[in-house]
Amino acid sequence: MTLWSGRVEGELAPEVWAFLKAEDAELLPYDCAGTLLHAQRLHAAGLLDDDELAQATQKLAAITADDLDPADEDVHSAIERLLGPLGRKIHAGRSRNDQVATAHRLYVQDACDEASAAIRAFGAVLLALAEAEADTPMPAYTHLQRALPITLGHHLLAWVEMLERDVARFAFVRSQAEPSPLGAGAVAGSTLPLPAPPNAMRNTVDAVADRDFVLDYLYACATLFVHLSRVSEELCLWATSEFGFARLPESAATGSSMMPQKLNPDVAELTRGKTGTAIGRLTGLLATVKGLPLAYNSDLAEDKQATFRSRRDVKLALGALATLVGGLELDRGRLAAAASDPLLLATDAAEALVREGVPFRDAHEQVAASVRAGTFEPPEPSPRIGDVAAAVRAAKERWGC
16 A cells, blocks of 8 residues: 555556555554554544544554555555554654654653663673673783783673763763654744744754764764774683683674684674674665755665664674673683783883882883883882772662662
8 A cells, every 4th residue: 555646547557656655564563553543643633532542542552563555665565554544644744754753752762761771781781791800900002012010890890881971872872862853844844833842953954954863873873883893803812712701691702613622702703793784784774865866755764674673683693692602611721920020010110110219201211111021020019099999889870779
């Protein structure tokens, strides 16, 4: 069923129909919610009676994906079909332009809540591990070279900090998706006396043209995956024989079809790989939107699959990583051995000279000369990263763990 068949005589060519038909089934519950909001506006304007509103409310609540038909052009036409004669009445005062924008905004709000919950669940796993390993020594790295001594708990808290910013970012995106485009119609509203929806957008042209909230969502997903990719890269390194800091749990690793000894970090590698895809979805939609005149154009339909797939990837990646990290078997001996490298205390030696009144650059050169000559003698370690256990407790309080 199409909503524009009154204008076009006959049927579309099969290849045209196959190209134009929307793959938007995931929007169905959100479009039902938006349709109910619109029905309530029609009722408030006296354009639906009490029985019609009750009927619409009941029917919309009962619609499921099983009710979709391949002959439906999109979920909007499906809902109108499923509402029967009432559906033909409910479309008064709106267009698919403001209808899809409304449904997509509701979808993104839900997706942001889901992402935040999944991030928090992964964060709770990290915080539990950081608490257990608050005092476990390990080297910090710069340029992938051993740099200074820290603890594993302190390092894990760096991962938590990234995720904490991600939670804030998804909260911002949710707020950007909350304004309602209902009432904008195709582009310039309606002559019907419909009340404005709560939190209505100010400009009807912008209401149907805006996809900033989708771009914000894809940016939040891409940034999250960049963070998860950095975590994954470290997990891959730690699980190598060369580092040997951790052994992968067999519940979150795979083997080789040829080499019997292998235990592969597929979860981490796939997360790292999906990061490129997440970035591509963002840049792809940016390229789409940048060339569009106001207001609505069918090019904007490209925002759906990018959003749907990003939501799925975020949920699955975070769940799998939580299992992977939660099951790591740490080799504290290897971590301690790496952290006992005497050269990790070269900066401490230079700062000890500074405390004696030596200018830092001179101290730096003296210590560097002893390193080159092989005569460097490490000083006693000095505190430098604070109370890690207290930092973990503070993070758990912020996260509500």
